[in-house]
Every structure is written in structure tokens, then in C-alpha cells.
Amino acid sequence: MINKIIPQTMTGQINLLVLGALLIPQIFSLFIFLDDRSNTVELAYRRQIAQQVITTIKLLKSTQSDEHNRIFNIINNRSFNASIVPSSSIKAIPKKSYSASRFKMMLSRLLNYKSDEIIIENLPKNTKTKFQNDETNILSNWLIYIKLDDQVWVRFIIRTATDDDTITTSDFFIIMGLCFFVFIIITQIMNIRLVKPLINLTKDVTKLKQNKDYKISVQNGPLEIKHLAKNFNKMQKHLNQFSHDRTQMLAAISHDLLTPVTTLRLRCEMIMDQALKEKFLQTLEQMESMIKTTLSFARTDVMNENTRTVEIGALLESIADDFINLGKHIIFNNNQHPILLECRPIALKRAITNILNNAFQYGNIAHIESQKDEHDLIITIKDNGPGIPEDKFEEVFKPFTRLDPSRNAEQGSVGLGLSITRNIIKAHGGSLKLQNLSEGGLKVSIILPLNG
CATH class of the missing domain: 3.30.450 (Beta-Lactamase)
Known part of the structure; x- marks a missing residue:
């Protein structure tokens, strides 16, 4: 009950606190003043x-x-x-x-x-x-x-003299009301100086999810908020440096691992037994695919792509056309109204492609559509596969998770597709949601903020 009465915003709580601190003494002062004035x-x-x-x-x-x-x-x-x-x-x-x-x-x-x-x-x-x-x-x-x-x-x-030249009770309330009005204006000005930087800081912190190089800047406001913004920038700088060092290390590992694989591939050409040669080459191809997929997951190249505004319908249509050209049965319902989204289109296309690859891996029909509400863009992808047990919904996003190991191994999958996809969506400030359909199949919802 109390929580419903107390304002939830910092501005409202500050106003209520200061107003109460001023109003209660004023009420007591009023009664004391009126009683003392009357007696005097x-x-x-x-x-x-x-x-x-x-x-x-x-x-x-x-x-x-x-x-x-x-x-x-x-x-x-x-x-x-x-x-x-x-x-x-x-x-x-x-x-x-x-x-x-x-x-x-x-x-x-x-x-x-x-x-x-x-x-x-x-x-x-x-x-x-x-x-x-x-x-x-x-x-x-x-x-x-x-x-x-x-x-x-x-x-x-x-006859008692008129009070025309003295302050009456009503005059007192009018004066007090004017004082409260001036007080509220001053309080609002202070709230703007105190709370608005916090609101802007919250928005800037949210933008860090979409742009790792975004710098938080607080020009006005209390010194503590400026220090907080400065510390956020320091933290972001350290995280970026850590990410860069990891990428550099993995680039070196990539070179060290791929070089022996290339050498083994050349030596396989010298094997006279054709059947043995094909088995060696198949194993090497699987190793190379696993190394490249693992490095692709570990690298943060999705964060290095510049953001730009794209029409999401055109992006989805191009993805659908790519699968249709491969002979896949895909149904795309284009939104009649253009939906503009600020994103990294190459990374987003990769994330959607990964989901569609999974859809065709377990089914033969995929349905893709987009819609938006007041705040978010929602891209839904449905398939006619067997679905996923609900207790495995979170597990499938973990790296190297394969619900059907034998089938995934045959197709060269190491269980990183959905992990990469979720990383890309999170980098856009969005989220992924899985849902089994009553008629069979799996529904994957990509939720992306429209306001960046």
C-alpha cells in the first residue's frame, strides 16, 4: 500500500521528502502563529x-x-x-x-x-x-x-477594528501557497540538475551494449555523477583492452593451429590409398571447420562492425532469397510498413542465418516475419522440426552444446551456432526467446530495441 503511494521516480521521492519536511513544520508553525497572534x-x-x-x-x-x-x-x-x-x-x-x-x-x-x-x-x-x-x-x-x-x-x-491592514488566516494561507509554489519551482530546478544527469547516465550505459567505444559524458550535474561517469569509462576501457588482447591472442592461436592443418592437408596428397586419403581429408576438414567456428565465436568481430540504419524488411528478404536459391522452403511475410533499425547488418544477418540453418537442420520448412511495438522490433522464425525440451532452452545457448551429437558431428557442427547468435543479439541490446509450438516445431523470437 505504501509503495503505491510513494512515487517510484527519484524526482517524485525528492519532491515528497522535501515537501513533507517543509509542510509539517509549517502546519505546526501556522497553529502556533494563529494562537499566539490571536492572544496578542x-x-x-x-x-x-x-x-x-x-x-x-x-x-x-x-x-x-x-x-x-x-x-x-x-x-x-x-x-x-x-x-x-x-x-x-x-x-x-x-x-x-x-x-x-x-x-x-x-x-x-x-x-x-x-x-x-x-x-x-x-x-x-x-x-x-x-x-x-x-x-x-x-x-x-x-x-x-x-x-x-x-x-x-x-x-x-x-466594534472590532477591521483586519484590512493586517494579515488574516486566509492571507497567511495564500502567502504560504505562493511560498510552496516558488519552492516547487526551485526544487524542480534542483531535480533537473540532480536527476537528469542520472537519467542521461542510464541511457548512456544502455548505449554501451550497442557500441563498446561509446564514451559517457556528463557535462552538468553533481560531482559524484561526473566521477561515476568517469569510472564507467575507465571500466569500459579496461574491458575493451581485455577483449582486444584476447582477440590478438586468438589470432596467433589461429595462425599456429591452421598452419599444421594446412601442412597435413598437403601431406595427404601424397597418400596413394584413395580411400585412406579421403578419410584423412574429411577429418582435416572437420578440424579446420571446428577451429574456424571456435575462433569466430571467441572473437568479438561483431563489435568491430560499424552500425548503420537499415530497413529490416529488405534485410530479411535478402536472407530469405539466399535460402530459396539453395532450394530451401522458406516463407517470408514482409511487413507492409518499413521498419528502420540501427544495427550491424552483417552481424545481424549472420545471427538470423544461424537460426535458419538450425531450422532446416531439424525441419524442412521455415517461416520468418517481423513486427514492432512501441519500443521493440520482434523477428520470429518458426520451423516444423521436433522442437526443443523446455528444460533445454537455456542449455542450447551454451558453447559446444549439441542436443544430437551424432547428427551435428556429421554436419560439422560443434554447437556454437546459437551461442554466436545470442552474443550478436546481446551486442545489439536485444534478447532471444524460444517457444515450442502446439502444432509442432520451434519458434525463435529475436527482440531488438528500436531506440538503440
């Missing part, structure tokens, strides 16, 4: 209101009642409204909120008033309150009644 703003606002209320009460007590209206006209505004109400209109507030109780204690202490001489109600923000003898509803957050004398009280209608 509330305390500051209470002090401001308390100062205004105390100043108003002191001013009213120090002036005559006929001056009260003039004072109210001066101090009243959109968020602070004071007026005189008769004592008979005052009703106790049945429920007191915690914040109202704290505010009442503050005013009682500062004004030196008794508890029953102050009534405070804390209303939800921008509550519309209808007062007796008032013609309109008044938006209020605090209702404060403070006793001025036995006859009258002062009613304060306090």
Missing part, C-alpha cells in the same frame, strides 16, 4: 478599549450632564460609540464568556468599581444588535454598561 491581538485590543472607556468615564464624571452629548459627538466614531441610558433599561447578562469576565475584572480594577457596576457582553464578530429606541441595527462586538450614577449608565458599543 486580543490583549492589545482590550487594553486599547479599556483606556478609551476609562478616559470617557472620567471625562463624563468631570463635566455637567448638559455637556455629555457634545462629548459623545466628539469621541464617537465607527468603532467606538458611547451614549447615556437610564438605569431602568439595564438588564444583567445571564451568561458571561471567559473573555468578557477577564475584561470586566480589568475595568473594575482600573476604575475601582464594584463588580455589579459593570456589565460586559462579548458578541460574535459584527453581530447586528437592535437596541430599544434605536431605529437601525448596530454592528457590535462588545456591549459595555458602566454605572455613572444612580440614574444613568453609560453604554459603550465597541
Whole structure:
């Protein structure tokens, strides 16, 4: 379940990791910020209101009642409204909120008033309150009644100041969202610098299968990736040197082995007994064939051929024509749409020819066709032979493996045909697949990548 949620790519995992590392602290910071901000703003606002209320009460007590209206006209505004109400209109507030109780204690202490001489109600923000003898509803957050004398009280209608000039919760989320957006862009840029060289390195390593001399180059990216590419090139150089040394050694062995065989062939011409002479020559021909086949398998001449783009249908058709000219029964279904493949055509032709030789060695009809999907070219070769036991599928690709030793020996085979074929296909970055047909015979599938 977790594997389905977590991105499988390095880019996705880096984004998820960094995003989570940033998001979780931000969420905690948001709650702490909002709580602290709310408490700080509330305390500051209470002090401001308390100062205004105390100043108003002191001013009213120090002036005559006929001056009260003039004072109210001066101090009243959109968020602070004071007026005189008769004592008979005052009703106790049945429920007191915690914040109202704290505010009442503050005013009682500062004004030196008794508890029953102050009534405070804390209303939800921008509550519309209808007062007796008032013609309109008044938006209020605090209702404060403070006793001025036995006859009258002062009613304060306090409206919380708007947050137009402060950062609200929604503003905070918008700012945080913009920060995340910028963060994602920066993360993507870093991912491109970190992950793209890895992707290119993977592609370059894949190309090594098709071209042993291909050099991996990482121009941008972290130093570690550049070192990795450099070490890949060193490893490839060592492998190429080893392959070259082996080829040189086998070339010398080829010369040393073929020279005595040639000498023996000349001496056979001096044998007077014709029957004995033919047996010697037949044995020498088998030895020479075995030596050449073995050396052909050991050499990496397939890697020395330059790659070029060919139309695979034309290549298969030329192979089919060669077998038809030899009197073989071969059926070739040409794909109507041209399929272009970057390959070593001589080596690939040799691999397909080896498979067809096996097909005609055990059967008398071969069927060859090609098709492609999104990524691969698939060449299939079918025969009407006895097939191969499934437990021998891997074994037939091993060098010097002959499922029918007596029959192969008669035809000069040493069991290297399919080994050579698989080496060629692997050198192209492809693979071989064997399958027994239900109607009898063997199906060989050559799978080659179209993207090189």
C-alpha cells in the first residue's frame, strides 16, 4: 500500500521528502502563529478599549450632564460609540464568556468599581444588535454598561477594528501557497540538475551494449555523477583492452593451429590409398571447420562492425532469397510498413542465418516475419522440426552444446551456432526467446530495441 503511494521516480521521492519536511513544520508553525497572534491581538485590543472607556468615564464624571452629548459627538466614531441610558433599561447578562469576565475584572480594577457596576457582553464578530429606541441595527462586538450614577449608565458599543491592514488566516494561507509554489519551482530546478544527469547516465550505459567505444559524458550535474561517469569509462576501457588482447591472442592461436592443418592437408596428397586419403581429408576438414567456428565465436568481430540504419524488411528478404536459391522452403511475410533499425547488418544477418540453418537442420520448412511495438522490433522464425525440451532452452545457448551429437558431428557442427547468435543479439541490446509450438516445431523470437 505504501509503495503505491510513494512515487517510484527519484524526482517524485525528492519532491515528497522535501515537501513533507517543509509542510509539517509549517502546519505546526501556522497553529502556533494563529494562537499566539490571536492572544496578542486580543490583549492589545482590550487594553486599547479599556483606556478609551476609562478616559470617557472620567471625562463624563468631570463635566455637567448638559455637556455629555457634545462629548459623545466628539469621541464617537465607527468603532467606538458611547451614549447615556437610564438605569431602568439595564438588564444583567445571564451568561458571561471567559473573555468578557477577564475584561470586566480589568475595568473594575482600573476604575475601582464594584463588580455589579459593570456589565460586559462579548458578541460574535459584527453581530447586528437592535437596541430599544434605536431605529437601525448596530454592528457590535462588545456591549459595555458602566454605572455613572444612580440614574444613568453609560453604554459603550465597541466594534472590532477591521483586519484590512493586517494579515488574516486566509492571507497567511495564500502567502504560504505562493511560498510552496516558488519552492516547487526551485526544487524542480534542483531535480533537473540532480536527476537528469542520472537519467542521461542510464541511457548512456544502455548505449554501451550497442557500441563498446561509446564514451559517457556528463557535462552538468553533481560531482559524484561526473566521477561515476568517469569510472564507467575507465571500466569500459579496461574491458575493451581485455577483449582486444584476447582477440590478438586468438589470432596467433589461429595462425599456429591452421598452419599444421594446412601442412597435413598437403601431406595427404601424397597418400596413394584413395580411400585412406579421403578419410584423412574429411577429418582435416572437420578440424579446420571446428577451429574456424571456435575462433569466430571467441572473437568479438561483431563489435568491430560499424552500425548503420537499415530497413529490416529488405534485410530479411535478402536472407530469405539466399535460402530459396539453395532450394530451401522458406516463407517470408514482409511487413507492409518499413521498419528502420540501427544495427550491424552483417552481424545481424549472420545471427538470423544461424537460426535458419538450425531450422532446416531439424525441419524442412521455415517461416520468418517481423513486427514492432512501441519500443521493440520482434523477428520470429518458426520451423516444423521436433522442437526443443523446455528444460533445454537455456542449455542450447551454451558453447559446444549439441542436443544430437551424432547428427551435428556429421554436419560439422560443434554447437556454437546459437551461442554466436545470442552474443550478436546481446551486442545489439536485444534478447532471444524460444517457444515450442502446439502444432509442432520451434519458434525463435529475436527482440531488438528500436531506440538503440
